[in-house]
Amino acid sequence: MRNVLKHSILILFLALLTLTPSRSIAQEAEEPAKEKFDAKSFIFGHTGDSYCFHITEIHEHPVCVWLPVIVKCKDGGSWHCFSSKHVCELKEGETFNHNGANFYISPINADKYPGKLVEVKADGSLSRPFDISFTKNAFGIFLVVIFLLAFFLPAAHKYKKDPMAKPTKYQGLVEWLTYTVLDGIIRPNIPDKKVKKFAPYLLTVFFFIFFANLFGLIPFFPFGANVTGNLSITVVLALLTYFFVNVFGNKHYWKDILWPDVPIFLKAFPLMPIIELISTITKPFALMVRLFANILAGHIVIMVLMALIFIIGGMYGAGMGGVMSIVSIFMTIFMTALELLVAYIQAYVFTILSSLFIGMAQHEPEHE
Amino acid sequence: MDLFLPESGLVIWMLIAFLIVFVILAKAGWPMIMGAVEQRNAHISESLLAADEANKALAGIEQKRQETMAAAQAEQIKIMKESQDLKTQLIEEAKTQARQEAEKIVADARLKIEKEQAEAMAQIKNEVIALSVDIAEKLLQRELSDKKAQNDYIEQLLKNNPTQIQA
Known part of the structure; x- marks a missing residue:
């Protein structure tokens, strides 16, 4: 750690030596026609969808x-x-x-x-x-889908073939992942009798979001598509949660929405039912925006840190850009580490709230 | 901004992809994993219960075994003691019997000896009587004047074979 610090100070010092006003001016005078760095297209080009999967550039090709x-x-x-x-x-x-x-x-x-x-x-x-082009994000979605199938199906097949066999290490991993979600997220929120019915959806959602988040953080082909940071994806997930909450909601749940226990003048003129109906929509809407905004924000911050190198470089010359790149790299490492955490947290939050909403719609009144 | 509008094409792809993975995993993925794990859990708890019961049964058996062992040992000790007693008793009996036998033999022998003695004595008596009678006869037959000659003659008769005398 001390070594790293020493080296960075040295590089910073050397970089500052090159930073002279005359040089900067001379450079500008030499290449006035050089394209200005466009931070906006850089950032949104990388975080948004694209018709091709850009890997790299060799000699501007x-x-x-x-x-x-x-x-x-x-x-x-x-x-x-x-x-x-x-x-x-x-x-x-x-x-x-x-x-x-x-x-x-x-x-x-x-x-x-x-x-x-x-x-x-x-x-x-x-x-x-x-x-309906098969875009970079569609590619990213299918990559996650194929990964999920390739990761979970062989284990399921092994379990089906011989349920009592001693599980392999790979099965142990699958089991651990599955039961972390099942026991940590799903069971506390959904009545025991209904766990079997809703667990497949919630498990699929969790692992889809989690691996999509992780793959989004890997910055090279075939990963790096900003799947969960795209509203089109989160809107589908939120709609599915909405579907599972309301289609499978029990009588008690619908009664609470359409005829809640409030004074009659609040529900005869259907104020409460309208509010309740809107609230069924706002819940998945919040899910949708939360996941999308968190992942997109993380990606944007990382891209901004990268863009800063070129912005500073463009403003004060290559030397300052070099200095900035060191700062940027450290901050990007920090952000990526944070994003790893966020990748799990957002998958966790989406799944726990989905199971909470589904569980609430399955709740039976204890005695009435 | 464009960023905040869902793109219909991507929505369709996402819906297709997610439903594919959901249906496949819901049919062939999660139920297998959960089923197997639950089956194994049930099996493990059953096995633990069975093992517990077996342990309890084993403990009962062990206790029974120990009891049996103790009983057997007591029996052994008892039998050994009994046999010891029997042995001493037998020896005692044998000793008594032997002593009685010996006593009987000795008594018999004594009786026999006494009898034989009595017989011998009777015989001797008879012989002495016969001899005396013989001598007296002979003495009576020979009238001796001389006392000395008379004694010599008795001596001579005594020296001679009684059979001779008899004859």
């Missing part, structure tokens, strides 16, 4: 995994399916023609449809087609 673009044009109604290579490599102002329709990806800092595939009509107007 992007190395990507091209994912399929699948769109249905609004008015023409025709389906288009092509590799994202055609639209991602377009230069500014160019469009890609596929079976009579012209497409391009709107730049990330555009006002309309930023970062999305847009169709250019014959009259020059833009229209957003119905887009």
Whole structure:
């Protein structure tokens, strides 16, 4: 630790030596045309969705995994399916023609449809087609799905084949993970009789979120897709929780919503029922926003710390950028460690609240 | 901002993907894992109970065994003592019997000896009587004047074989 400190001070000192105003000015004078670093596109480009999976760049040539673009044009109604290579490599102002329709990806800092595939009509107007492209996040989702299946199914198969056999270490891990969630989150919230019914959903949700969070923190292909920090994903999870709460809710639960134990004037003019109905929506809505915002915020902070290197570098020259990179790296390590914690906490919170809501809808009054 | 609007395409992909993993794991994943673990838990608790019972039974058996052992030992001691008693008794009896026998033999022998003695005495008596009678006869037959000659003659007769005398 002391060594690290010593070295960082040395590097800081050397970096400060290079930081002279004349140099900075000279540099600016030499390369006035150099592209200015765009922090916004950098950050949202990495945290948002994308039509291709960008891996790296070699000599300014992007190395990507091209994912399929699948769109249905609004008015023409025709389906288009092509590799994202055609639209991602377009230069500014160019469009890609596929079976009579012209497409391009709107730049990330555009006002309309930023970062999305847009169709250019014959009259020059833009229209957003119905887009079910297999994007980077869709790829990330399927990666988690395949991982979950590959991780849990072999264990389940082993258990099915011989339930009484001594579990292997791998089975022990699966068992431990499963029962951490089952005994720590699900059982305390759901009546014992209903555990078997709801545990599969809650376990799947927990492990989906947990591994999606973890994979989002791994910064290289095929990981790194910001899956749970995307509202489209959390909205589905929240809707499923809403479904499980309300569709399987018992009589008592619905009575409490539609005809609660309050003075008659509060429910005859259906004030309370309306409030209660809204509250069934706000609960999963909070779940949705909480998960999305926490994960997105973590990713954004890490990206901002990275962007700071280039911003400072751009403002004060490479030397200061170098200094900043040391600071940034330490802070990024800290943030990533924190994000590991958040990855678990958010999966935990989403699952515990889901099981709480489901459990509340299953609650039977003790005596009435 | 665009960031806060769900993208329909991604929603569809997410729904498909999540339902796939949910259905597969709900059918072939979690129930197997939970079932096996619960089955094993039940088995373990049953086994523990059975082991406990077996232990208790074993303790009973052990106690019984010890009791049996103690009883056997007591029996052994008793038998040994009895046999010892029997032995001493037998020896005692044998001794008494032997003594009685010996006494009887001795008594018999004494009786026999006495009888034989009496017989011998009677015989001797008879012989003495016969001899005396013989001598007296002979003396009566020979009239001796001389006293000395008379004694010599008795001496001579006595020296001679009684059978001779008889004859």
